[in-house]
Amino acid sequence: MQSTNPRDVAYLFRDYARQIRKKASPADPSYVKICVATSRIEAWAEHHFPSFVQLSGGGGGTVSKSLNMNDIRAHVVEGERKRVQERETQKRLGLKPGAPTSYNQLQQEQFPLGLMAIIAGLLILVTGSIGGVLYFLASKGYFGGV
Numbered sequence: 001m002q003s004t005n006p007r008d009v010a011y012l013f014r015d016y017a018r019q020i021r022k023k024a025s026p027a028d029p030s031y032v033k034i035c036v037a038t039s040r041i042e043a044w045a046e047h048h049f050p051s052f053v054q055l056s057g058g059g060g061g062t063v064s065k066s067l068n069m070n071d072i073r074a075h076v077v078e079g080e081r082k083r084v085q086e087r088e089t090q091k092r093l094g095l096k097p098g099a100p101t102s103y104n105q106l107q108q109e110q111f112p113l114g115l116m117a118i119i120a121g122l123l124i125l126v127t128g129s130i131g132g133v134l135y136f137l138a139s140k141g142y143f144g145g146v
Helices: 006-023 031-048 072-093 103-109 113-139
Strands: 053-057 063-067
Antiparallel strands (some): 053 063
């Protein structure tokens, strides 16, 4: 009588399972079996009706779903929702999967011009230093007489 939908039934079973486990005595020879059985009920309820998903009934028989963002699992679900939305956007635009969809993403994927300039400068510096050392050694006769 207390339940009006499958989620309420699962949570009712879960609550009763918790009460049974709380009343179980460790001295009872069946204590481990009781704990295992009640834990399986809780795991089933949590798997099929996750507690971080909050349902609220609106007017006219509509139900809205929200995530409890204090639970880390909600962040995983939200991240997956965003990835799916991004893939759908890419399909709609006719882009390859993983292709950048915005100018900022395109800029982030390009090799930074400043970094290329630093690498080129270091390469010139190292090449010039090696050339200078070789010229100095050649002028002192380390490579044989010229």
